[in-house]
Amino acid sequence: MKETAPTPESFQEIAAAADRLLAGLARLDDDDIAAPSSLPGWTRGHVLSHLARQAPALERLMEWARTGVETPQYESREARDAEIAAGAGRSAAALVSDVRETAAHFQHTIETLPAGAWQALIRPFTGELCTPRRILVIRIRELELHHVDLDIGYGCADIPDAAREIILADVLGYYAEAEGVPEFTLLDSAGVVLGRFGTGGPDVSGTRADALAWLAGRSGGAGLASTAELPVLPGWL
Template structure:
């Protein structure tokens, strides 16, 4: 379960991912927003609505860490889905403003969180117990992978190295512990070990970007050498 420290460098990774996303969506209009994303059943509007509403949801966990009062990330899955759906139906200008203002508020929240709060224990919607340092990883992961999901010309290979490394470590950690993960060894093109699941098994190699695209379900294994096995669902 990947966590990163609350340093200026970590905050800058989030800021860079946010800036890239905002630059990519700045020119989208109502027709663009209504077009399908790469995620089955979701338009681009759904993806952007999710990102906009995720920021205050993560802030609820930070408030839990700050005050010690348990505060759920979302009241329920149904409430989360309804919130996303409502935002997805709005005009592009309103939705893009929501993405921008919620991201700015989230940045201020993490930068102002008191030092003791970063050591508190919270439980995200996904169920794991963690410190708020995990929330930084979650936000980076959502920003960069959902930027890809928007299908606006940004792909996994375009994710900057610091963010890509963080998200790759996160997904590798997930599959190392997940039930049903096949035995496989993952290496980069030079043969360096990147990950090993189970007893190792057959080797699959590729660039970190190609491996992340496959592991995160954003490709079927394009660019990889070897036979990528079927993986259990991630998130």
């Protein structure tokens, strides 16, 4: 379970990811927003509605850390999904404005969270017990991977190194604990072992960007080489 320290550098990674996303959205019109994303069943509007609503949801967890009063991220999965669907059909201007404003508010919240609150224990919607340092990982991961999901010319290879390494470590950590993961060893293009799952199976190698895309379900393994048939991964998140 990946966490990252609340430093000016980590705050800047999140701000920069939001800026990259907003720059990419600037050229989209209402028809573009209504078009399908690369996520099954979701338009681009669904992706943006999710990102906008996720920011205050994560802030509820930080309020929990700040006050000690349990404040769930979402009431339920049904409530979360309904909130996303309700906002997905808005205009491009409305959705982009929502993403911009909620990102700015989230940024203010992380930058002003009291030092002691970063040590508090909270529980995100995904169920793990953690500190708010985990929220920083979740937000950078969501901003970057959903930017990819929008299918507007931004891929995993475009994610800057620092952000990509945070996300890659998070996904690898998930598979290290998940059930049903086949045996394989994952290496980068320089031969550095990124993860070893079990004691056998093929060696899978490629760029870190291609490895992330595959692990996160954003590709079928394009760009990767495998010494045997490419393993079939269980679903991630």
